[in-house]
Amino acid sequence: MINLLETPIPAPTLEWMLLAPLFVLLGVGALGILLEGFLPRGTRHVVQASLAALGILVALGLTILNWIQEAPSLAAMGLLAIDGPAYVFWTLILVVGLGGVALFAERRVAGDLSAFASSAATVPGSPLEREADRLRREHTEIFPLLVFALFGMLLFASTNNLLVLFVAVEIFSLPLYLLTGMARRRRLLSQEAALKYFLLGSVASAIMLYGVAMLYGYSGSLALAGVADAISAGSGSKWLLLGGMLLTSVGVLFKIGAVPFHAWTPDAYMGAPTPVTGFMAVATKTAAVAALMRVFYVALGGLAWDWQLLFSVVAVITMLVGATAALAQTDIKRLLAYSSIAHAGFILVGVVGAVQAGENVSISSVAAVAFYLLTYGVATLGAFAIVMMVRRAGGEANGLDAWRGLGKRNPVIAVLMTLFMLSFAGIPLTAGFIGKLAVFASAWEGGYGWLVLVAVVMSVIAAFFYLKVVVAMWFQDEDDETVGTVETPSIWTWIVLAVAALATLVLGIVPGAVLDLFASAAQFIR
């Protein structure tokens, strides 16, 4: 019998500098929770928002510093791979996190009230809720929750181990479940959305865990490299391997919002407070796509022929469902939700190609997909920031009828929204076009020309509903009963909008530098 006391527990070796962004986020999140207990109510909002922003900024700075200085290497005893793609996706996620903090902190559009419930624990409509409203209570825990979610996402994007994959997904999902249920308006809808998201998300995670177990059963290793070695050795049950692959993909595809695991998206996007919707629409997708590529390229690269087929089918259905269902939407948040599903499909088109930079290939799939995520991310954050600003009678006016005639009432905002919609639709001179081009080119190089053709047809369908927003803003006359007014936001939301618009234009006209940067950092290590 082993005497536990006498067995020495080896001290883990940690590469502090490489992991510093993770520790900073974890520390800032924990500190934020701690401060909740000490700070007087009045100061919490400012302190928490600044602390979160500062923490993310420091993490971002450290990430970039490491990117420049350190060679790609495994860290935390091989559990994490801090390589080029990890740096790219970390940077993307952290930048989105900064935008998220700005939107979370927005209070000016709603007359000094945040988009979050004054007291999430009270029953909607109860006297307690009214009391909390009257006292102008607010939840400042949202900022530490956001930071924790970011921590999990970074972990997810750099995992080199199947178990870390599962742990990371839980770390970033739980704060998001919570945040989804905290809308100030239409709280029942918000809570229902949170519950749906939570239940479906848990099931997906559980299925993924089962897949991880099967892969472990097949290969005897949880490391991605170990699985890859076992596949190339070719021993073990093929069915166990295929089953493991299939089930693992379920969890990740769920987070990406790909059909048939998309059912949560419209409800969660609609129910969640708009800042949260904007944040999770971008950050979750970015982290999940990063993890998807890492697991399937690194660990399951030997099975490429199997999962390329799987993903191309999923991509086609995802684009089809996203684009066609969006056509029928009259609520801007639902419309953007289905649009995000369609975009998940376009991203998968890029993932399917699975080409590496090298002989005769200048844009690898990783670089193309990362660029697509960047373009999608800036446009999405910008669009949701505008959704927050169009309001009626104290709440957001999400019906498309509220957007009618916006071009007359507020041309600046209408121009910005048009820009984001054109970018979503992939019209040239916007970032979205270069993103689509990069993804299509890499898919074609990977031998999936037919998929590119399908994707293009879907783009035409998708263009229809982005146009619907444009038409409503510019060509329809406002209706007194439904008209939404544009409230002036705080400086921080303006900054998010300005950065998003500028990035959408600049990446659309001179994308060279960023594409080169991504292309130079697209090699996974194992």
Next chain:
Amino acid sequence: MTFPLLTVLALVPIIGAIVLIFVKGQVGKLVGYGFALTTLVLGVLAFILHTQGAALAEDVSWIPAIGAHYALDLDGMGAILVLMTVILVPVVLLAEWHVGDHETARWSGSTFFALALLMQGLALYVFMASDILLFYVAFEATLIPTYFLIGGYGGPRRRAAAIKFLIYSLAGGLVMLVAVAGVYAATAAQGSPSFLIGDVVGLDMGTNMARWLFVGFFFAFAVKAPLVGLHTWLPDTAEQATPGTSTLLVGILDKIGTFGMIKICLQAFPEATQWATPVILIWAIVSMLYGAFMAFGAKDLLRLVSYTSISHFGIMVFGIFALTTQSITGSIFYMLNHGLSTAALFLVVGFMIRRRGTADIDAYGGVQKVAPVLAGFLLLSGLSALGLPGMGSFIGEFLVLAGSWQRYPIHIAFLVLAMVLAAVYVLRMYKTTMTGEVTEQVTTHVTTDLTLREKAVVAPLIALLLLFGFFPKPVLDVADTAAQNTMATVGVTDPAPQAEEGN
């Protein structure tokens, strides 16, 4: 570095459009017009420099990762279309001077000017690009201002027309995007990715690949220069948009289709071109006859003009794919004259409609008696549209006919039929609207003849058409050189002449 004339030429109208965001009203329109005239001067300068063989090419690396270049150059065809573009825009702006005053206009007149200038700048980029990605970007970007031009000004059902236009164009454009991605993949497979047309020409990418890419590009161009089946957006749009917008659309933007066919389809995919030629020639013939018959039966003046264009685009496409030096020269020359001729027709008809208040042909009669100058201009533009000798369009049509004669003697019969029909529907339209008894409605509504501004709009167009009709040599030489270069690239030689070559 030498003076980047081509960049400046394309950027002047775009800058003008941006300036018009800040300068509004009457001043805005004047400023916008100033920009259009500056562009005219620069464009004519570029054309002259091109004829004298000056090196105007510019080439800067744009997106190194995928090998895209910001590369501009003028070939003969590009120079001719640049010339047409810079001439048409000031004419249209003058014709639509009061577009913003109309009660149905959604925005002011200066916004119309800004959108038209933006479209002009992007169109100039299209005609000067020697990089396929740059070409594509500008090609697609023209949709945005055009969409707003259609949707913002014109008839009551223009919003639906704008959507229809956009969806057709997007469908064509995105299919082309697949082909653009294919060009990238094909050049990348040869070593280094590149979108330069010079690098794609002569690239051995495999027969099947080349044919697929050809189809992708051709589809997009066939939507633009509408061939029958892909054309339905044009009559709907022309009916609803203002005549000025229709002129820009049919005169300039649709030329991108025929331009692209020569510049990309023929030069980059010569084998696929010959493979597809039999089908495309039949398609072009069906198109020209269909357009002619529909114009014959049209009850709406604007629809009639747009159907004549569909018929004429059929002739141009036929000339391009007949693959002889003469026929391609004819097509290129016809592009220029068709632009001017359609502009004259659309604008004169527009003046008529503005007076009478309807585009219904049957609502007119005897206009000649109340507005003789208007009638005269309509007759002249109509004669140009039907290709009367002495008009520039005649030379274009004749060269297409003469060039195709030896290779396709049977097809030619249909070509001639289309030309005869053109004479019939144009003269019939003139007869119905202008001659005969003056109806009561016409006397109450058509109270004035053309104003000075309106005369200043149409007179230069007619003058140019006559000039090109009687003295085509300078421009025709440019077109001829361009056609010879194209033929050399395609690697097809003319059939042995039985008679002396024209011009």
